[in-house]
Amino acid sequence: MKLNPDVKGVWVFGNIVRTIFWTILTFIIDLFVLKNIDSYRLDLGVISGIIFISGLLVSFVFPHFKYKYFEFELQDEELFLSRGVFIHTNTFIPLARIQHIDLEQSILDRMYGLSKIVVHTAGTRSDELTIPGLPLHYAEEVRDFLRKFIKEDVV
Amino acid sequence: MDNVHFSRLSPLTILLRILQRIPGLVIPVYFIYTQNDKTEFYFLIISIFLGLIFFSFYLFDFIFYKYLITDKEVVIKQGVIAKKERVIPIEKIQNIAMEQTFLMKLLGLCVLKIETAGDTSMEGELNCVSLKKGNELSDYLKNLKHNFEQTVTLADESIANELEEDKVNTQNPTQDEETLIFELPTNQLLLFGLINLRLTLLPIIFWIFGIVSTYANTYIKEIIDRIEDTFEGVGNQISNIEIALYIVASIILFVISSVVIDIIFTFNTYYNFKLTKSKNKLYTSRGLLNTIKGAIPINKLQMIVLKTNVLKEYLGFYGLRLETAGGGRFNGAEIAIPFAKLELILDTLKHILPIEFPDDYLKISKKSIARNIFKQIVTLIIIAFFLNYFSDKNLFYNLYFDLVLGFITVLIFPFAFLSWKNKGYKITERQVFIKVGVVYKSVKVIPINKIQTLSISQSIWTRFLGLAKVTIDTAATSNQFDAGLRDLDIESANEIFDILSKSFYKLSKEAKHIEKI
Numbered sequence: 001m002k003l004n005p006d007v008k009g010v011w012v013f014g015n016i017v018r019t020i021f022w023t024i025l026t027f028i029i030d031l032f033v034l035k036n037i038d039s040y041r042l043d044l045g046v047i048s049g050i051i052f053i054s055g056l057l058v059s060f061v062f063p064h065f066k067y068k069y070f071e072f073e074l075q076d077e078e079l080f081l082s083r084g085v086f087i088h089t090n091t092f093i094p095l096a097r098i099q100h101i102d103l104e105q106s107i108l109d110r111m112y113g114l115s116k117i118v119v120h121t122a123g124t125r126s127d128e129l130t131i132p133g134l135p136l137h138y139a140e141e142v143r144d145f146l147r148k149f150i151k152e153d154v155v
Numbered sequence: 156m157d158n159v160h161f162s163r164l165s166p167l168t169i170l171l172r173i174l175q176r177i178p179g180l181v182i183p184v185y186f187i188y189t190q191n192d193k194t195e196f197y198f199l200i201i202s203i204f205l206g207l208i209f210f211s212f213y214l215f216d217f218i219f220y221k222y223l224i225t226d227k228e229v230v231i232k233q234g235v236i237a238k239k240e241r242v243i244p245i246e247k248i249q250n251i252a253m254e255q256t257f258l259m260k261l262l263g264l265c266v267l268k269i270e271t272a273g274d275t276s277m278e279g280e281l282n283c284v285s286l287k288k289g290n291e292l293s294d295y296l297k298n299l300k301h302n303f304e305q306t307v308t309l310a311d312e313s314i315a316n317e318l319e320e321d322k323v324n325t326q327n328p329t330q331d332e333e334t335l336i337f338e339l340p341t342n343q344l345l346l347f348g349l350i351n352l353r354l355t356l357l358p359i360i361f362w363i364f365g366i367v368s369t370y371a372n373t374y375i376k377e378i379i380d381r382i383e384d385t386f387e388g389v390g391n392q393i394s395n396i397e398i399a400l401y402i403v404a405s406i407i408l409f410v411i412s413s414v415v416i417d418i419i420f421t422f423n424t425y426y427n428f429k430l431t432k433s434k435n436k437l438y439t440s441r442g443l444l445n446t447i448k449g450a451i452p453i454n455k456l457q458m459i460v461l462k463t464n465v466l467k468e469y470l471g472f473y474g475l476r477l478e479t480a481g482g483g484r485f486n487g488a489e490i491a492i493p494f495a496k497l498e499l500i501l502d503t504l505k506h507i508l509p510i511e512f513p514d515d516y517l518k519i520s521k522k523s524i525a526r527n528i529f530k531q532i533v534t535l536i537i538i539a540f541f542l543n544y545f546s547d548k549n550l551f552y553n554l555y556f557d558l559v560l561g562f563i564t565v566l567i568f569p570f571a572f573l574s575w576k577n578k579g580y581k582i583t584e585r586q587v588f589i590k591v592g593v594v595y596k597s598v599k600v601i602p603i604n605k606i607q608t609l610s611i612s613q614s615i616w617t618r619f620l621g622l623a624k625v626t627i628d629t630a631a632t633s634n635q636f637d638a639g640l641r642d643l644d645i646e647s648a649n650e651i652f653d654i655l656s657k658s659f660y661k662l663s664k665e666a667k668h669i670e671k672i
Contacts, residue, residue, distance in 0.1 A: 077660070089612035092656050096663065097607050099247045105238040115238075123607030123628035147228070147242055 003070055006112045007133025011063035013108050019055030023048045072131050074142065079119065081129060093129060095149045097121045103143050105136070115139040119146070161221035161232065165285040167262045172213045174258055222281060224292060226299055229269055231279050243269060243279050248300060251293050255286075265289040269296070332433065336506045337492055337499075339428035347425065347494040348418030350466040352594070357413070425493045432506055437477070439489060449489045453507060455479045457631035458638065459600040461500070461512070468596060473497050475504070478631035488631075510600060516579025516590050522620050523578070523642035527571040535563060580640055582654055585662065587627060589640060599638065603655060604662040605629050611652050613645070623648035627655070 027048040034040045034047075065085045073080040079093040102118040109115055116132040117139050134142065184202070215235040223230040229243045252268040259265055267289050269279035284292065339347075426443035437451040458478040467473065475492040491507070492500055504510055539560060543550045550556045570593065579590040589599045610626040617623060625648050626639035643651070 078656075084612065087612055087614040088618070089610050090652075092609040092652070094606075094608075094659060094663070100241060100243040102242075103238075103240040105234075107236050110238070121607045121628070122630035129608070143242070147244070 001072055001074070003067060003072075003131075003133035004114060004135055005067070007114060008063045008067050010106075010108045010112055010114060010133065011066060012059055014106075015059035015062065016056070019052060019059055022055065023052040026051055070132075074145070079129075079146075081131070091129065093119060093121065095146060097123075098146060098149075101143055101146055103139055117142055117146075161223045161230075164217060164220055164222075164281060165264055165283055165288070166217070167264055167285070168283050169210075169213045169217050171258060171262055171264060171283060172216075173210065176209060222279075224295065229279055229296075231281075241279060245296070245299050248296065251296050251300075253289050253293055259283060263287075267292055333431040333438065334433075335429060336432050337428075337430040337495070337503045339425055339493060339495070341426070343494060344422055344425060345418060346470075347472075348421035349414060350464075350470065350472070351417050351421060352464045352466055353413075353417055359416075428493055430491055430503070437491065437507065439491065441493075451477050451479055451489050451491065456508065456602070457605050457629040458602075459504075459508070459510065461598040461600070462596070464595045465593075467494075471496055473500050475500050477507075508602075510586060511583075512598065512600075513581040513583070513588055516581050516588065517647075519575065519578050519580070519640065519642045520622055520644045520647075521575065522622060524571045524575045526617075526620065526622070526642060527574065528567055531567045531571065532564065535560070535567070580651075582651065582658075584658065587655070589638070601627055601629055601638065603658050604666065606655065606659055609652060609655055609659075611648050617642075621645050625651050 027045060030044055030047060034042075035044060062085070066083075069083060069085055069088060071080075071082045073082075077095055079095060081089075081091040081093070083089060099120045099122055102120070103115055104118060105115045113136055114133050115136045116130055117134060119129040119131075121129070131142075216233075219233060219235050221232045226245070228245055229248075231241045231243075233239050233241075248269055252270065254266045254268060255264070263286050264283035265286050266283050267281040269281075281289075281292070423443045425441050428441040429439070431438045431440075435453045437453060439447075439449045439451070441447055456477055456479055460476040460478065462474045462476060463472065472494055473492075473496075474490065474494055476488055477491045478488045492503060495503075501512070539550075573593045577591065577593050577596065579588075581588040585603055587601045587603060589601070591597060591599075606627055607630055608628045610628070611623055612626065613623045621644060622642050623645045624639055624641045625643060629638060631638070640648075640651070
């Protein structure tokens, strides 16, 4: 299943915010640290400019690919996740292994009425089992489905 | 879900947060106060403003933090701007702990920690509730867990069994018979330390060097100057052969002292090593100066690792490490057999888990060699340029630097081939075997029914080569980086993925079946 296309907007926004953060940070470093180093030859603001422009480019282009490669499939006994642009990963999660479930909403998510589900297993590398860009009511449905399943499986 | 049933934390929490904040404010307040004595008024306003902001943060945190504890699950809702809702099923709770700091004691509060087997940061925490409420809740949860344990039998291997065992052990420690299944004879300790091949001295030397160079920089410079002064005339008299001899001698000295230290360490750590077995738990006990005891619940076993190095393998000696879930004292990993002949280890393993090690392993793709060589050479080039950038002279004109670079480059090729040759995997009905390592070798055994998640991933570069990586995630916490198979052909990777997911279901159905009986 594909994610809700609105999630691209969330990612674009998030990336822009991040780009601005890094631009300001590098500018501050430029102003207070790099300027005082003699062997540093670039003009003030060059690095932040590069970061700003390339960041904006990436901000608008990358989410499309990220969206294109993100798929999930909720079946009776397992959850399949398929994601990643540069490193593409398919993950198989037996539902019986789920330890707990988080439903998260960032401020950007809320502007679009979206939310993400984070599934935790006892495994060590599974913090990344996140399904972003689900409409809130649907996310709640999924959460309740998963929750029921955990109970049934164990007792 | 109705909001009516949700409860809030104790209101005193806000006061506690403010009180906790005060010590951190002392230093900045002191500085501002002593340096700008003319701007006291503004300072007062700013501090009141900041205080109000902090207060409102705490207030909103408090208002938006709600929890609900039912007989099935714990739900925690939090977040003012970014919302978060966490659901922890009761049966997944591993441990309930109550904590109190001094301040909390004064205010009659406590933190209720609900720990699960997942990541340690992912657990539920009620910070803070009143002491009375905390006691009530923890009793309630413990009761629920207790009831739950009685209904659960074989299938849920992870939590319930361990808790039951713990109870049995605390009530009647002598009830279970403990049988000795392995003992490390003292005379083998010497051999063990001798061929351990751990360069224990190396980090120690670097450590000492680091300390000395930071604290006695000028002193060292003086010494070096003095040495240079004395040897100014002598330098020409020493021949190259002599220099080479000195280098060889110091390397030999280094290795010998390293081995001696290793022997001492080994003696201290593994003296009087015993592995005993009760009904479904293993106990280890070892140590000369401190006796260290460990317990391994057999049904919590996540991974078994058979370890050796080139020297040990040549002499037929191996070690066995067992990994369990949960970050305990030893990060979930416990040495079950430090050092023994292979037959003895296999015999002992029969008491723990019936495992047949395969004779032949399947190979990973040959493209792995090319990929490794490429990767190492790129890394080497980056390091070389990095070093060159930070040195005063052009290092590439230096003969010795070039020689070392060439030497390493030549070494990369056989090493890549050997590491391919030593890698292998085998999937049987119940276990996955993964063999890795050139100098330090190991065989990892992962029981298929302990798999948590299964991933197959491809980077752009490996996709181009038609390779893929399969990651088998278990709850074993110590060896998190290499419980996977790199550089498989995409077809065989998909095949492994299918086989593993199918046999996972087969085994979990079997477990359910046993449970019903």
